[in-house]
Amino acid sequence: MLTIRPPSDIVPSEITPREQYLTRREFIAHAAMGSAAALIGTGIGTAQAEQVSGRIEGYRAAAPIGEEATPFKDASSYNNYYEFSTDKYSPAGMAGRLKTRPWQVQVDGEVAKPRTFGIEDLLKLPQQERIYRMRCVEGWSMVIPWIGFEFSQLAQLVQPTANAKYVEFITAQQDTMPGIRMSILDWPYAEGLRIDEAMHPLTLLTVGMYGQLLPNQNGAPVRLVVPWKYGFKSAKSLVRIRFTSKQPGTAWNKAAANEYGFYSNVNPQVDHPRWSQATERRIGEFRKRPTLMFNGYADQVAGLYTGMDLNKNF
Numbered sequence: 001m002l003t004i005r006p007p008s009d010i011v012p013s014e015i016t017p018r019e020q021y022l023t024r025r026e027f028i029a030h031a032a033m034g035s036a037a038a039l040i041g042t043g044i045g046t047a048q049a050e051q052v053s054g055r056i057e058g059y060r061a062a063a064p065i066g067e068e069a070t071p072f073k074d075a076s077s078y079n080n081y082y083e084f085s086t087d088k089y090s091p092a093g094m095a096g097r098l099k100t101r102p103w104q105v106q107v108d109g110e111v112a113k114p115r116t117f118g119i120e121d122l123l124k125l126p127q128q129e130r131i132y133r134m135r136c137v138e139g140w141s142m143v144i145p146w147i148g149f150e151f152s153q154l155a156q157l158v159q160p161t162a163n164a165k166y167v168e169f170i171t172a173q174q175d176t177m178p179g180i181r182m183s184i185l186d187w188p189y190a191e192g193l194r195i196d197e198a199m200h201p202l203t204l205l206t207v208g209m210y211g212q213l214l215p216n217q218n219g220a221p222v223r224l225v226v227p228w229k230y231g232f233k234s235a236k237s238l239v240r241i242r243f244t245s246k247q248p249g250t251a252w253n254k255a256a257a258n259e260y261g262f263y264s265n266v267n268p269q270v271d272h273p274r275w276s277q278a279t280e281r282r283i284g285e286f287r288k289r290p291t292l293m294f295n296g297y298a299d300q301v302a303g304l305y306t307g308m309d310l311n312k313n314f
């Protein structure tokens with residue numbers, strides 16, 4: 001029989017036990033969901049009972065950035081997650097079915113020490129909060145307090161070889177995802193970075209946001225965040241990270257190479273072929289605001305692109 005059990009994968013020292021973070025009413029609601037699932041036996045109810053949520057404790061908090069964070073409610077209910085739906089309001093409900101435990105991330109390719117990490121290994125790494133702007137290529141943006149660790153920390157554990165020039169990020173395909181039965185993209189959703197972009201201190205692997213484990217719709221249980229690039233580079237629900245000698249193909253570039261380049265740096269001077277990128281709508285604001293070069297991170301990252309024609313390498 002299916003019962004509600006505390007998620008076994010969570011490190012107790014890092015995450016408050018379920019009973020402590022759920023209010024009594026919520027806990028009863030969750031428990032009720034579990035017994036309904038037990039009766040039904042299959043379907044959404046069952047999968048929702050598997051969902052892993054909880055507060056993350058002991059991470060290093062971020063310094064404020066002088067911009068207000070987008071309300072959690074908006075960041076967790078207006079999502080692009082095409083494996084579930086092309087509609088932005090649907091993943092919040094549908095991704096409840098995503099099975100995030102057990103979860104493994106295979107890290108291999110051009111590395112001296114290939115290794116498969118369980119999500120519990122990644123949760124044990126020292127976590128820090130980073131408040132980042134996120135600019136979607138569609139022209140909207142948010143400010144999100146992520147919790148995670150620098151990608152370079154993971155790289156250190158597998159020791160990339162001198163042949164590692166790029167990193168490919170491959171995401172989950174599950175039968176919980178109705179979208180992958182449609183040929184919108186070449187599944188699995190995959191992204192790529194040049195090795196120096198991946199190793200840049202701003203590039204994060206995140207396991208949480210707003211002090212909590214990532215909601216499924218935001219890319220649980222582990223997701224890439226590259227704040228100076230359009231949001232689609234920040235691949236959700238990673239299952240494999242491959243260091244490569246050649247530039248990997250990426251899902252959106254394969255779908256429309258003239259619209260979505262490999263680099264996809266936020267750049268108000270290079271328009272999308274079908275719309276301007278000069279301005280953006282911050283979720284929660286009425287007026288559009290100017291889009292910033294490299295999404296406001298130019299001081300940190302412009303040097304990665306010295307001498308490159310950013311019109312050509314869009």
Ligand code: MTE
Pocket residue numbers: 075078079080081082083135136137171172189217218219230231232233234235236237
């Ligand atoms: N990752 C996967 N696996 N599937 C997706 O559809 N959408 C991308 C990116 N990562 C996407 C993905 C796009 S277009 C954006 S804008 C961001 O996720 C949205 O992240 P959010 O829902 O957390 O705001």
